[in-house]
Amino acid sequence: EAGVTQSPTHLIKTRGQQATLRCSPISGHTSVYWYQQALGLGLQFLLWYDEGEERNRGNFPPRFSGRQFPNYSSELNVNALELEDSALYLCASSVPAGVTEAFFGQGTRLTVV
Amino acid sequence: GDSVTQMEGPVTLSEEAFLTINCTYTATGYPSLFWYVQYPGEGLQLLLKATKADDKGSNKGFEATYRKETTSFHLEKGSVQVSDSAVYFCALSDTNNQGGKLIFGQGTELSVKP
Numbered sequence: 481e482a483g484v485t486q487s488p489t490h491l492i493k494t495r496g497q498q499a500t501l502r503c504s505p506i507s508g509h510t511s512v513y514w515y516q517q518a519l520g521l522g523l524q525f526l527l528w529y530d531e532g533e534e535r536n537r538g539n540f541p542p543r544f545s546g547r548q549f550p551n552y553s554s555e556l557n558v559n560a561l562e563l564e565d566s567a568l569y570l571c572a573s574s575v576p577a578g579v580t581e582a583f584f585g586q587g588t589r590l591t592v593v
Numbered sequence: 594g595d596s597v598t599q600m601e602g603p604v605t606l607s608e609e610a611f612l613t614i615n616c617t618y619t620a621t622g623y624p625s626l627f628w629y630v631q632y633p634g635e636g637l638q639l640l641l642k643a644t645k646a647d648d649k650g651s652n653k654g655f656e657a658t659y660r661k662e663t664t665s666f667h668l669e670k671g672s673v674q675v676s677d678s679a680v681y682f683c684a685l686s687d688t689n690n691q692g693g694k695l696i697f698g699q700g701t702e703l704s705v706k707p
Contacts, residue, residue, distance in 0.1 A: 513694060515697075522697055522699040523682065523700075525695070570636055572695075581625075581642065582695060584629075584636045584638070586635055586636040
């Protein structure tokens with residue numbers, strides 16, 4: 481069975497541009513989580529989607545947004561990119577809310593130049 | 594809010610040494626506790642978990658016991674290998690929200706020398 485898959489693996493953007501990151505959860509998982517792993521800052525919770533709805537978001541500005549599609553895959557959009565947005569973005573999925581084990585993808589390395 | 598504190602790294606050990614990575618937590622409810630491992634250039638992999646007090650999680654020779662009285666979940670391994678070199682993250686499930694949002698510690702880098 482396929483795990484959580486993320487694309488692209490690497491992404492290089494210029495400051496001010498927009499980035500779109502994609503995540504496909506494990507089959508049967510309806511919850512998708514996004515985390516940012518910036519150098520020296522550990523893993524910071526970004527967004528949680530379940531059944532197509534945004535359930536919670538972390539302490540990030542509105543230019544970080546996303547959505548979840550009917551097939552439960554998800555997109556993370558980052559607008560007006562800043563140099564500090566350079567990080568590894570990790571997606572995780574889990575079975576419906578209330579179950580606590582999440583499985584992570586390999587991540588998308590976003591570099592803003 | 595809930596939080597996790599891990600011992601700072603990097604931790605450097607010789608092969609076959611005993612490993613302890615300390616993790617303590619603060620939570621208003623009754624979280625589940627996890628250890629994740631991140632190998633160089635990769636995402637996170639679940640190493641072990643414990644869902645209630647006194648539970649012991651174990652996997653690949655690693656163990657951790659959920660200690661409610663000391664709010665701790667220390668990771669141990671009796672004999673480390675070079676292949677264990679990675680970053681280890683302690684995490685808890687957020688007790689203030691429904692679902693599986695995780696709160697992570699800062700991570701502890703482990704380097705095992707031959």
